[in-house]
Amino acid sequence: xxLRLTTWNINSVRLRLPLLLRLMQQEKPDVxxxxxxxxxxxxxxxxxxxxxxxEHQIVRGMKGYNGVAILSRIPLERGEDRSWCDRADSRxxxxxxxxNIELHNFYIPSGGDIPDPVQNAKFxxxxxxxxxxxxxxxxxxxxxxxxxxxxxLNIAPLECDVWSHKQLLDVVSxxxxxxxxxxxxxxxxxxxxxxRHFAPPPGKLYTWWSYRARDWxxxxxxxxxxxVWVTPPLRKNLRSASVLRDARGWQRASDHVPVTIExxx
DNA sequence: ATGGTGGATGCTCCA
Numbered sequence: 001x002x003l004r005l006t007t008w009n010i011n012s013v014r015l016r017l018p019l020l021l022r023l024m025q026q027e028k029p030d031v032x033x034x035x036x037x038x039x040x041x042x043x044x045x046x047x048x049x050x051x052x053x054x055e056h057q058i059v060r061g062m063k064g065y066n067g068v069a070i071l072s073r074i075p076l077e078r079g080e081d082r083s084w085c086d087r088a089d090s091r092x093x094x095x096x097x098x099x100n101i102e103l104h105n106f107y108i109p110s111g112g113d114i115p116d117p118v119q120n121a122k123f124x125x126x127x128x129x130x131x132x133x134x135x136x137x138x139x140x141x142x143x144x145x146x147x148x149x150x151x152x153l154n155i156a157p158l159e160c161d162v163w164s165h166k167q168l169l170d171v172v173s174x175x176x177x178x179x180x181x182x183x184x185x186x187x188x189x190x191x192x193x194x195x196r197h198f199a200p201p202p203g204k205l206y207t208w209w210s211y212r213a214r215d216w217x218x219x220x221x222x223x224x225x226x227x228v229w230v231t232p233p234l235r236k237n238l239r240s241a242s243v244l245r246d247a248r249g250w251q252r253a254s255d256h257v258p259v260t261i262e263x264x265x
Numbered sequence: 266a267t268g269g270t271g272g273a274t275g276c277t278c279c280a
Binding site for chain 1: 268272280
């Protein structure tokens with residue numbers, strides 16, 4: 001049986017608990033990685049999620065902002081909690097899956113509006129976060145280790161990952177410096193982009209559509225900010241990848257949609 | 266060129 005793994009920036013797990021349960025029933029993932037749960041650990045809806053079959057839970061939240069979680073129907077072991085840029089802001093969780101697969105769930109800083117680290121401290125934080133994760137992966141991890149990295153990386157690296165490459169060159173999420181830093185991060189252990197493995201360029205593919213559009217579906221001005229990567233030992237195990245675009249049209253939707261891969265283990 | 270929406274929180278921050 002292949003392993004089904006989903007990543008989703010849920011934008012408040014309490015507000016969208018019904019949508020999470022719908023995702024579980026509809027897509028039946030074995031493992032779900034959430035970002036922006038926006039809740040402290042004590043208020044995370046553990047029981048409702050366990051009752052839906054996801055008994056194994058790694059929750060790393062904080063009050064109001066950020067926060068990541070890994071929910072699983074199969075046993076997993078919690079990895080070391082790491083903090084980045086000297087902040088306790090709950091942007092990374094690690095799990096060990098059966099088969100000795102190391103799973104990383106990231107919520108990379110959004111970076112604010114101005115794409116200049118001097119004028120904008122949030123952009124500086126984003127770049128520093130990328131540098132630190134790159135240094136750590138490069139020093140501490142080997143490409144021969146089976147690993148999966150997922151999350152809201154808040155960068156759309158390819159021209160076909162955005163609705164207009166030219167119009168987004170100066171927009172945070174698609175600037176050359178961010179794309180370059182994400183490329184360096186991807187190069188650390190030769191991460192394979194599992195989604196583009198099945199949906200290669202130049203086909204357009206998005207996972208996020210702004211709440212501010214009058215009609216997200218009609219304008220379709222999306223970006224691919226959410227990613228699933230695997231290390232080279234798992235490349236041959238990849239079976240499928242899909243973006244649940246329909247979820248953007250759900251009642252009270254998140255602005256991000258779930259991304260799922262299937263992997264033979 | 267601008268402002269548009271949504272979530273958590275508590276009279277404003279973040280995305």
